[in-house]
Amino acid sequence: MLHVLGLLAPALMPSWRFFREVAPSPRIEYALVSGPAEMPARWTEARPRPARLRPLAMLGRLFWNPGWNETLFLVSCAERMAERPTAHSTEEIRKRLARGLAEGEGVTEGLLRFRLVFVEHRGGRLRRHVIHVSGPLPLEPRPLDPRPFAPRPRR
Amino acid sequence: MSFETALRLTEVMMALCFLQQSAEHLAGYRDERRLFALRGLLCLPLLAGVATGWALAGLTVVALCALHRFQGPYNGGSDRMSLLILCCLDLAHLGAGTALAETALAYLAVQLTLSYVVSGQVKLANPDWRRGRALVEVFRFSAYPVSESLRGWAGRPRLLFAMSWGVMLFEVGFPLSLLHPVALAIGLALAASFHLANACLFGLNRFFWIWLAAWPALFWFQARLFG
Numbered sequence: 001m002l003h004v005l006g007l008l009a010p011a012l013m014p015s016w017r018f019f020r021e022v023a024p025s026p027r028i029e030y031a032l033v034s035g036p037a038e039m040p041a042r043w044t045e046a047r048p049r050p051a052r053l054r055p056l057a058m059l060g061r062l063f064w065n066p067g068w069n070e071t072l073f074l075v076s077c078a079e080r081m082a083e084r085p086t087a088h089s090t091e092e093i094r095k096r097l098a099r100g101l102a103e104g105e106g107v108t109e110g111l112l113r114f115r116l117v118f119v120e121h122r123g124g125r126l127r128r129h130v131i132h133v134s135g136p137l138p139l140e141p142r143p144l145d146p147r148p149f150a151p152r153p154r155r
Numbered sequence: 156m157s158f159e160t161a162l163r164l165t166e167v168m169m170a171l172c173f174l175q176q177s178a179e180h181l182a183g184y185r186d187e188r189r190l191f192a193l194r195g196l197l198c199l200p201l202l203a204g205v206a207t208g209w210a211l212a213g214l215t216v217v218a219l220c221a222l223h224r225f226q227g228p229y230n231g232g233s234d235r236m237s238l239l240i241l242c243c244l245d246l247a248h249l250g251a252g253t254a255l256a257e258t259a260l261a262y263l264a265v266q267l268t269l270s271y272v273v274s275g276q277v278k279l280a281n282p283d284w285r286r287g288r289a290l291v292e293v294f295r296f297s298a299y300p301v302s303e304s305l306r307g308w309a310g311r312p313r314l315l316f317a318m319s320w321g322v323m324l325f326e327v328g329f330p331l332s333l334l335h336p337v338a339l340a341i342g343l344a345l346a347a348s349f350h351l352a353n354a355c356l357f358g359l360n361r362f363f364w365i366w367l368a369a370w371p372a373l374f375w376f377q378a379r380l381f382g
Contacts, residue, residue: 007222011238014266016273018232021281022292053302058355061301066179068301068358073229075298080227088226095184119296126296 024120024129026078030097033111036136040113046097047071070096078116082131090134098139111136158257161375162247165263166207168368169240170198173214176230176237176361190224193217208248215245233361239266240369257379264376267369268330271346275326284323287316299357325349333377343370 028047031040047067061068074096077089093114101107116132156164173194180191194217201210218238221229228234246259278284283292294300295309308315325345332342346366354363 004219004223007227008219008238011228011235012242014232014235014239014270016232016266016270017277018274019284019289019293020277021283022289022297025297027298049300050302052304055355058301061358062351062354062360062363063175064179065358065360066182069179069230069361070183072231072298072358073225076227076229076231086226092225121292121296 024118026075026082027117027119027128028074028078028093028097028114029117030112030114032101032107033113033136036111038136039133043115046100046114047074081116082118085132090137094134094137101139108139110139112139113137156371156374156378158260158375158379161260161371162244162256163204164371165240165260165368166201166204166211166244168371169237169244169365170201172237172361172364172368173198175364186224190217190220194221211241211245211248215241230361233359233365236270236362236365236369239263240365243372260372261376261379263369263372267366267373268333270366271326271329275323275329278319278323279327284319287312287319290315290319299359301356301358305356322349333373334381336377339373339377343373 029043029045031043077092081089114134118129177191177195180187197210197213200206243259243263247256250256283289291309332338350363353359
């Protein structure tokens with residue numbers, strides 16, 4: 001409960017420092033792997049943005065924009081993981097990637113890895129830094145790892 | 156605008172925002188669907204003006220569950236504004252007929268004003284924003300542009316320099332709009348354009364609606380201070 005109240009506090013006393021600086025920006029990339037030990041050579045960008053979006057489509061997204069809002073949540077998860085990797089953020093990313101694979105390519109079984117690449121503009125060009133590579137994760141649904149939220153055992 | 160009208164309008168507009176947000180989650184996972192279906196249901200008495208205190212209390216519990224579910228806000232600043240409005244309405248109902256009610260709505264109006272001022276102030280303090288480079292970087296590589304073609308805007312530094320200064324001057328100058336109802340109408344028209352641009356270019360649709368939902372508090376606050 002204290003933890004949740006801690007999450008509520010920034011909403012009651014917000015800092016409102018939107019876009020104070022343009023920090024390195026995360027991209028999530030994934031690869032299907034055939035075994036737990038395999039480290040993929042090729043990665044695919046998750047949720048690539050469309051090449052173009054017509055003005056009418058942009059206006060339509062004012063009313064219905066679940067896919068993009070989920071993408072922004074994944075950006076938050078990636079930023080959280082850059083600060084402190086947690087089972088929660090890993091699972092949120094895994095299950096959303098897995099659903100994308102199931103709906104887009106019909107792949108529902110096997111293992112995937114994802115990595116977080118942070119992009120920044122420095123020295124006149126875009127630079128990419130891999131800051132996290134996940135372990136092999138199953139595509140099949142599995143319950144959230146309860147460890148971060150489990151109560152302390154009684155002595 | 157009277158206090159009662161501002162309070163009621165805020166309730167209705169917030170409920171409509173919550174319905175829109177909740178609908179977007181109904182295509183999600185089972186636990187999300189349950190949580191946001193409940194949230195949507197709780198918006199109905201709020202819209203109808205029936206048992207609004209209980210509906211607000213229920214929405215607050217759901218909001219805390221969502222914070223726990225996503226281990227923080229799902230949608231950053233827009234979720235924080237949603238929570239702020241919700242808690243201010245809770246307090247206004249708890250303190251109905253006392254100074255607490257007016258204080259809660261005034262707090263919302265002050266925070267809404269600060270959301271522009273502080274955001275403008277931190278940009279002005281950053282030389283990259285003053286030179287227009289920050290917005291170039293936003294378009295060049297940030298996660299926000301909704302299409303690849305929008306990344307091409309990074310190659311239009313003069314336009315982005317003008318946009319940067321337009322945004323910063325609007326944000327830091329926003330409190331001046333409280334001085335007169337006409338100034339407030341102009342300030343909020345500019346704010347609406349700003350949020351609409353953010354929604355279209357960066358896909359921040361929830362910001363657009365939830366910031367609008369806090370406006371009645373500002374109309375009341377302006378009249379209370381200078382009316």
